Amino acid sequence: MSETRIQDRGEAETLRDVPHHKLAAAADKAIRGGVARPVAHDSAARHVTGAAVYVDDIPELPGTLHLHVATSSRAHARVAAIDLAPVRAAPGVVAVLSAGDIPGENDCSPVFHDDPVFAEGEVQYAGQSLFAVAAVTREAARAAAALARIEYEDLPALLTVDDALAADADLLPPHEMRLGDPEAAIAAAPRRLAGTIRVGGQDHFYLEGQIAYAVPGEGEDVLVHSSTQHPSEVQHTVAKVLGVADHAVTVEVRRMGGGFGGKESQPALFAAIAALAAKKTGRPAKLRVDRDDDMVMTGKRHDFRIDWEVGFDGSGRIAGAVFRQAARCGYSADLSGGIADRAMFHADNAYDLRAARIHSRRLKTHTVSNTAFRGFGGPQGMIATERVLDAVAFALGRDPLDVRRANFYPPGGGAVTPYHQEVTDSVVSEMVEELERSSGYRARRQAVRAFNAGSPILKKGISLTPVKFGISFTATHLNQAGALVHVYKDGSVHLNHGGTEMGQGLFVKVAQVVAEVFQIDLDRVKITATTTAKVPNTSATAASSGSDLNGMAAKAAAEAIRGRLVAFAAAKYRLPEDRIVFLPNRVRIGNEEMSFPDLVQEAYLNQVSLSSTGFYATPGIHYDRETASGKPFFYYAYGAAVSEVAIDTLTGENRVLRVDILHDVGRSLNPAIDLGQIEGGFIQGLGWLTTEELWWDEAGRLRTHAPSTYKIPTANDRPDDMRIAIWSKGENRAETVFRSKAVGEPPLMLALSAFSAIVDAVAAAADYRAFPDLDAPATPERVLAAVEDARRRAGFA
Structure with missing residues (x-):
């Protein structure tokens, strides 16, 4: 079933x-216009027929070069010597690029300037980029890269959360949230428990791997087709690496074959290398990473160790809780600060903890720099709380659901989170x-x-x-978005906004919003590729905010045009504006009706602007780190x-x-x-x-x-x-x-x-x-070990 x-x-x-x-029929009964209808994904048919165009499907221009990135084989080492002469001499090689070839800044980080495009002098994880080869084929580029002669001097490497904790290796400053006096509440509670849970990372395993295709333009200009959730970040990074203004770089993405956060900050490296090759050689350059290299080179969901203490009463009501979160960030900061913060924000999940302390450490290790992943730290924060409630229920011999119920946030307000919202x-x-x-x-x-x-x-x-x-x-x-809407003379609509489509259906949802505003059929709204040339300074399509932000921005743009149409019709036909009513594919003007295209045509002939930008910023939100x-x-x-x-x-x-x-x-x-x-x-x-x-x-x-x-x-x-x-x-x-x-x-x-x-x-x-000691993921090996451990503690032979 x-x-x-x-x-x-x-x-x-x-x-x-x-x-x-x-x-x-159900759709017809729904809210008229575009929204609330169970409409298929705009690219669904193209997905299943193979007609959807991804970056690697774009026809290659004559002279296109193909890139391969050579990476470190050591987790932490000094690069004592590197000889690239055999690489340059290999068949099919057009250029070999390393740190010295970068005209701008050797950095592809989103925030802290700590993530070089090409390592210089020292490598800090196995898989870190050293140089790139541009050749006439991918196979030639890969074969040439293998000819490099590299000498390393190994340095001590921290690989795990426990390694980093033992070494006090904090990559970023710790942070703490506090509500009430949890230590006193725990000490005074009738019952107390403590424990530790470890939760592993996760690879994004998007169907379309990391890829960028760069086409050089006139002067400093370059067009980059990138599979990215954050075109503006890629634009800024490419400009920074090339040493040019942002306006010289255009980044475009029609769709991704999955993202899940792995294409928020991580595509910047690949786009920067492709753009560098394109501008150095004057030829289009494509960098498509195969699955093995992709998984080695790119960040994952952060793995965590969380130590917890809790005090509670006979009903399972939590009196006080302390969580000590330790996140493995990898060798550079990437987005770890925000991810670790969100793990803290969600340590309460759906429970009114009343007294809580959440302490977070963000640890440096000599592994790939971990990054955004669907949930952005929230899942790691929640899992410890669910472990706590399961442990409390087990200790009391109660149904875990009853213990959860005893701790839910009440309806109607009155309770605050550990960050005082x-x-x-x-x-x-x-x-x-x-x-x-x-x-x-x-x-x-x-x-x-x-x-x-x-x-x-x-x-x-x-x-x-x-x-x-x-x-x-x-x-x-980051809680801001822009959109651009054009209405053409025939009543068809062109829609562009800063959100990206990674298969999640954002584009069709925002198109439905615009169709709703104009009360036109959805197929009259043209969905177009996200491009930094149309909507600037966009935030990543992340934090579950794609529809919220871009939908509101597109709604604002469409409403501006509709407002002009209403004002025009009211003036022309000498009616109050409330007598101009938009109906499905038509407009009622007083007691008469005309089609939407006819009204648009009249407005055009009377020099009414039929294009508008829209902007939205989420109101009323803020966070003070000093007071948490x-x-x-x-x-x-x-x-x-x-x-x-x-x-x-x-x-x-x-x-x-x-x-x-x-x-x-x-x-x-x-x-x-x-x-x-x-x-x-x-x-x-x-x-x-x-x-x-x-x-x-x-x-x-x-x-x-x-x-x-x-x-x-x-x-x-x-x-x-x-x-x-x-x-x-x-x-x-x-x-x-x-x-x-x-x-x-x-x-x-x-x-x-x-x-x-x-x-x-x-x-x-x-x-x-015996209460099981089970960490995540619950692989067969871990489940079997937990079974044997529980049976041993329960006194089984």
Whole structure:
């Protein structure tokens, strides 16, 4: 059984089984115009037919060069000597580029100027770029790079969180949030617990790897096609490396084959090298990294060690909690400051901790610089809290759901987070109650216990966990977006904005917003590639804010044009403006109607501007680092999931049997797209927590650098019984675009229910006599070790 449901305006439909005519009828009953309709992704047909054009599909211009980047084989070493003469002499080689060839700054970092394009004198991780070869083919470039003669002098290397903690190797200053006096609250509590959880990183494993194609222009100009979530950052980095003004660099991206945060800061390196080669040689240059090199060279989700202490009463109510988070950042800062901050912001998840201290250390290691990943630290912050509540419930012999319920943020406000933002929009209690009922959680929990009593080898577990995720960039200045809308004489519309399309459906959602404003059919709105030449100074498409920011900016631009049309019609026909009403594909002017194209044509002939920019900045958000307090989030997105799992106690193998998800997207702009994001987010989170294990050897070399050694979830790992519903009562209290809520990142953390369910199953293997010590990811090896450890502590032979 597999169900994906839309619950909208009190009605539930099974989307996959609904006939097309019924979907169309449902769409007609939805909010008129573009929004609230379950419209297919604008590139869906092109995706499945192979017609969608990615960077590597752009026809190559004559003379295009192909690049290969040579990288360090050592984790930390001084480069004693490097001889590139054999590389330059190799067949097909046109240019060899190293640090000395950079006319501007040898840096591709997003913030701290600590990430060189090419290493100079010292290498700090195995996989760091040393030089690049431009040749007539990729094969020639790779073969030539292998001819370099490099001598290293090895230096001590810090590879793990524990290594860095022992060496006091802080890459960035620590940060702390405090609410009340948690130490005193813990000391005074009737019960106390402490523990540690370690959570691994995760590779983005986007379908389209890192790639850039640079075309030199006149003078200093260069056009860069980049697979990036942050065109403006790539533009700025390329300009910085070339030593030119930003206006000389144009970055364009129509679509990405996945991003997940891995294409926020990391594409800058590849774009800079391609642009450097193009300007040095005067020929187009393409840098397409193969999967192995991509995984070795690019950053991952940060792995964490989190030590915790908690005091609580007999009901499981938390009196005080302390979390000590330690994040492995890698050799450079990248975006680690913001990621570690968000892990702190989400240490409470959906729970009113009342008294809490969250301390964060951001550690330097001689491994690849870790970077943004879907959730941006939030998942790492939440997992420790869920571990705490599972441990508290086990210690009290209570259902973990009851303990979670005892700690939820109350509806209606009155409670504040550890960073002192009041939570005024909590719907978590209501959503969990609804999901508990619809999923049959209580009866299924009893059934799981009954199954375990009669099954000596296979054990089941079940868990219901919530999600509360803050929406906004925590770097306040990034909460801005621009858009450009043209209405042509025939009534068709050209739309451009600063958001990027990585498969998540942003483009179609924003187009629906514009169609809604003009009340025209969606196919009258042309979606165009993101380019720094049209909308400048954009923020990354990240932080789940793509629709919120770009949708509002596009709405503002479209409303400006509509306002001009209304003013024109009112003046021409001598009517008050409230008598000009936009209807589907037409406009009522007094008692008469004309088509939208006809009104546009009249406005054009009367010299009315039919083009407008739009801008949006999220209001009222701020954060003071000195006091660790403020309102960093505009609103919160909520969700909950029930996962039921089975483990094999002889092998450690595990499988999710069923998942029930209820997720809040406010008033959905596009239920079909949102359902896809919820399902995909959950599955990606499941991969992070169960199968995706990164492993470096003692020399600091990543050994899980290909599908043969790194296991992402496949269609076979999807639960056979998966029931997803959009919460029918959802409505954003904040003034977002048509009262919708962000959906990109929050669903990933619904997979925490699967991890907690595995913990429950491991406890069953020890007859519920010992609480499992299980870290993430819960690979078969870790599950088997946790089973054996729990049984030993429970007194089994």
